Amino acid sequence: MSPNFKGILLTLGSVFMFALMAILVRAIPHVSSFHSSFVRFTIGVAIVGILAMFKLIPLKFRDRKNLFLRGFIGGIAVYLFYLSIVRLGVGKGSAYVYSYPAFATLMSMWILKEKVEAVKFIPIACSIGGILLLALGGVNKQGATLGWNELIAVAASLTTALAVVYVKKLHNSDNSYAIFFAQSIIGFWLFLIPSGLTQGQGNSFDLTILIVLGLVATLGQLAMTEGYRYVNVATGSLFQSLVPVMNLLSGYFIFQEQFTTTESLGAVIIIVSCISLVLINYSIGRKSRITKLVE
Structure with a gap:
């Protein structure tokens, strides 16, 4: 298997995992997003910690201040993302959050x-503009649907964008495993008390879904990290743009989520705009490399 093909398989695997993660969150809307976030980060700490203990991955921390900030911001972003899915649905919630490349x-x-x-x-x-269409697209007899839930989703997009910027900054000093572990360990402490306070009665089904959710999120992150060793960032980012598309489809076909024409147009504009940003970055990067070769 060629390295490039291996990278593509790993990246596609991460896309599938992230899309499945959103479905799992949507499947247990009665479970607190505090609790879902806590379980995700707990499993992330456990898996990466074990891999590091057996020296299967390198785990060293250098820029501790920015690792802490990335973990704190990233933890809040995950919670807001889960909350957006629960309140708005997997399709609409994902469309909001995956507008983050523009803000980043x-x-x-x-x-x-x-x-x-x-x-x-x-x-x-x-x-x-797509965000505005998505937010105001559900106009009915009661008026526009813009409210707290939509503002939460926009906040999720903004915090995700900020977390991505910190990840980019940290790549100058720390590897991807350290960055992911920092988010997981800080997220663990961030949601330890809130998850305990909001934990309901639950049942074995909810517990199983939460465990699978944590495993899927961690495996998706590790697959994406490993995939970037073999494919360039532009290719990986383009594949990741498939996640909101898959989430929109799963929202419609699995959970029967309804979208107005304006909402659908807004979601499509957001996704196409983000894909365009990736292609522009790739084009500019390729030209800059050619210029350097000529010089």
């Missing part, structure tokens, strides 16, 4: 001092 691009200008080419502002503006 803007944040990188401020935090990382990165230059953002003018052409990127077109898909960014379209993505924000």
Whole structure:
């Protein structure tokens, strides 16, 4: 098996895992998002800790301050993502959250001092327009559906974008396993008390789903991390753009979630805009490499 083919298989595996994760969260809407987040991070700590103990993966921490910030922000982002899925549905919630590449691009200008080419502002503006269509698309006799749930989903997108920017910053000092473990261990402590306070009676089915959820989320993250060893970031990011598409389909076919025409248009605009950002990044990166070769 060629390295490139292996990378593609791993990346597609992570896409499937992330899409399945959203379905599992949606399958137990009565379980607190605090509890779902806590179980996810607990299993993440356990799996990565065991792999590191047997020296199957390297686990060293260098930029501790930013690792803490990434873990704290990432932990909140996961909780808000789960809460968005429970309150808005797997399709609509995912469409909001997966608009994060647009916000991450803007944040990188401020935090990382990165230059953002003018052409990127077109898909960014379209993505924000898609969010507005998605939020206001459910107009009915009671008025627009914009409310706290939609604001929570937008907050999930913003915190996810900020977490991604910190991941990018940390790649200069720490490897992906350390970054993931930092999020898991901080998320564990972040949701330890809230999950205990909100834990209901539950049953064996809920417990099984929570355990599978934690395993799927961790395996998806590890598969994505390993996949990036064999494929470039542009290819990996393009594959990851399939996740909200799969979530929209699962929301419609599995959970019978309904979308108005305007909501559907907004979701499509968001996804297409984010894919366009990935393609623009790839095109600019390829041209810069050619320029360097010529020079």
